[in-house]
Amino acid sequence: MISATPTRRKMTAEEFWQLCADGKPRELVRGEVVEKMPVGTWHAITASFIDYRLRQFLASLKERIGVVAVELGVTIRYADEESVRAPDIAFIRKERLPQPLPEGYAEFVPDLAIEVVSPYDTYTEIHDKVDEFLLAGVSVVWVVDPQRRKVEVYQQDAPTETLRAGDVLTCEAILPGFALPVSEIFAELE
Numbered sequence: 001m002i003s004a005t006p007t008r009r010k011m012t013a014e015e016f017w018q019l020c021a022d023g024k025p026r027e028l029v030r031g032e033v034v035e036k037m038p039v040g041t042w043h044a045i046t047a048s049f050i051d052y053r054l055r056q057f058l059a060s061l062k063e064r065i066g067v068v069a070v071e072l073g074v075t076i077r078y079a080d081e082e083s084v085r086a087p088d089i090a091f092i093r094k095e096r097l098p099q100p101l102p103e104g105y106a107e108f109v110p111d112l113a114i115e116v117v118s119p120y121d122t123y124t125e126i127h128d129k130v131d132e133f134l135l136a137g138v139s140v141v142w143v144v145d146p147q148r149r150k151v152e153v154y155q156q157d158a159p160t161e162t163l164r165a166g167d168v169l170t171c172e173a174i175l176p177g178f179a180l181p182v183s184e185i186f187a188e189l190e
Contacts (some may be wrong), residue, residue: 042119043088073104074086112138140173
């Protein structure tokens with residue numbers, strides 16, 4: 001006799017919002033809840049430094065071109081499932097910000113998403129997240145790896161670029177004039 005395996009209903013972004021009221025770190029990946037570990041020291045220092053440098057750059061401009069957000073929950077919708085992904089750091093151009101800003105998860109994707117790799121992150125998990133961001137419409141994704149002291153730059157329809165000490169991280173299409181030497185990103189980890 002063949003018995004049917006019951007299928008679990010996929011969670012929606014709205015249901016996920018309610019679940020996360022307890023404050024535990026999670027993401028919704030194509031309708032399935034994935035627990036997230038708290039970040040370690042290298043991750044926290046690296047993400048904080050990049051956030052600081054982006055904010056410093058934006059403050060130096062004569063006019064506001066956008067905002068930087070940390071751990072912004074972004075809803076990504078598919079035909080039959082949803083994801084809520086949270087890049088460590090995101091930049092959204094001013095003209096793409098909805099008014100008023102939503103209280104819940106963003107219904108828009110950032111222009112730039114930045115992921116800082118933690119020791120417990122797998123290569124597959126990181127690249128699945130990058131692929132999901134790019135498919136959803138994020139223009140540029142930086143994957144910053146403190147252990148390997150490198151930054152991988154992913155863009156729509158372009159080959160991946162790997163930057164190391166001696167290289168300079170830029171993003172002219174989104175942040176004209178922004179330049180950050182890769183060696184500075186990891187200097188506080190020495």
